[in-house]
Amino acid sequence: xxxxxxxxxxxxxxxRDGVTPWDAGGVPPALRDWLEGQRSGMRILVPGCGxxxxxxxxxxxxxxVLGIDFSDAALxxxxxxxxxxxxxxxxxxxxxxxxxxxxxxxxxxxLCAMPxxxxxxxxxxxAEVVTPGGRLAGFFYLDxxxxxxxxxxxxxxxxxxxxxxxxxxxxxKIPAEQxxxxxxxxxxxxxxxxxx
Numbered sequence: 083x084x085x086x087x088x089x090x091x092x093x094x095x096x097x098r099d100g101v102t103p104w105d106a107g108g109v110p111p112a113l114r115d116w117l118e119g120q121r122s123g124m125r126i127l128v129p130g131c132g133x134x135x136x137x138x139x140x141x142x143x144x145x146x147v148l149g150i151d152f153s154d155a156a157l158x159x160x161x162x163x164x165x166x167x168x169x170x171x172x173x174x175x176x177x178x179x180x181x182x183x184x185x186x187x188x189x190x191x192x193l194c195a196m197p198x199x200x201x202x203x204x205x206x207x208x209a210e211v212v213t214p215g216g217r218l219a220g221f222f223y224l225d226x227x228x229x230x231x232x233x234x235x236x237x238x239x240x241x242x243x244x245x246x247x248x249x250x251x252x253x254x255k256i257p258a259e260q261x262x263x264x265x266x267x268x269x270x271x272x273x274x275x276x277x278x
Contacts, residue, residue, distance in 0.1 A: 104265070105132065205244055
C-alpha cells in the first residue's frame with residue numbers, strides 16, 4: 083500500500099479498498115447552521131472533495147460550487163453520489179489550480195490529509211484562491227500527533243500559516259458526536275476572512 087499521502091495513488095487505494103474513516107456520510111450540522119446566515123450565489127471551492135456530500139448542499143442552495151480532487155477513485159465516488167450534479171467535480175491538484183478567486187473555500191479533512199511539509203504551500207495557495215473579503219471556512223483537526231494522516235495541527239501553527247492573509251472570525255469546538263471517530267474531540271469549526 084502506498085504510504086505517501088501527497089500522491090494520488092495513496093487515496094486511490096483507500097477509496098477502492100473502502101478504507102475511508104474520514105467519510106462522515108453526510109453534511110456536518112455546523113456547516114448547515116453556518117450557511118443559514120450566508121448569502122447564496124457564492125463561488126465556492128471544495129478541495130479534496132472526496133465523496134462530495136457538501137457539493138450537493140452548496141449547489142442546491144444556488145452556489146457556484148467546484149469540487150476538486152486528484153484521486154480518480156475519489157472522483158468516481160463523488161460522481162456516483164452526485165448523479166446529475168457530477169459535473170460540479172473535476173480532477174485537479176489544488177496547488178496547480180488556475181481559476182478565478184473564490185468567495186469561499188471549504189475545508190474538511192483536506193489540510194490534515196497532506197504531509198506537514200506541504201502546509202506552507204497550502205497557506206500561500208489559499209491567499210491566491212480566496213478573493214479579498216472572502217472566506218476559508220470549515221473544520222480543522224487540532225492535534226499534536228506525529229503520525230498521519232490525519233496530520234494534526236496546533237492552533238499556533240495554523241495562525242502562522244494564515245495570519246498574513248487572513249483574520250480569524252469564528253472558532254468553535256465541534257462536539258465529538260458530530261465528528262467521525264478518527265477526528266472525534268479534536269475538530270474545530272473556524273472561519274477565516276481574507277484580508278482586503
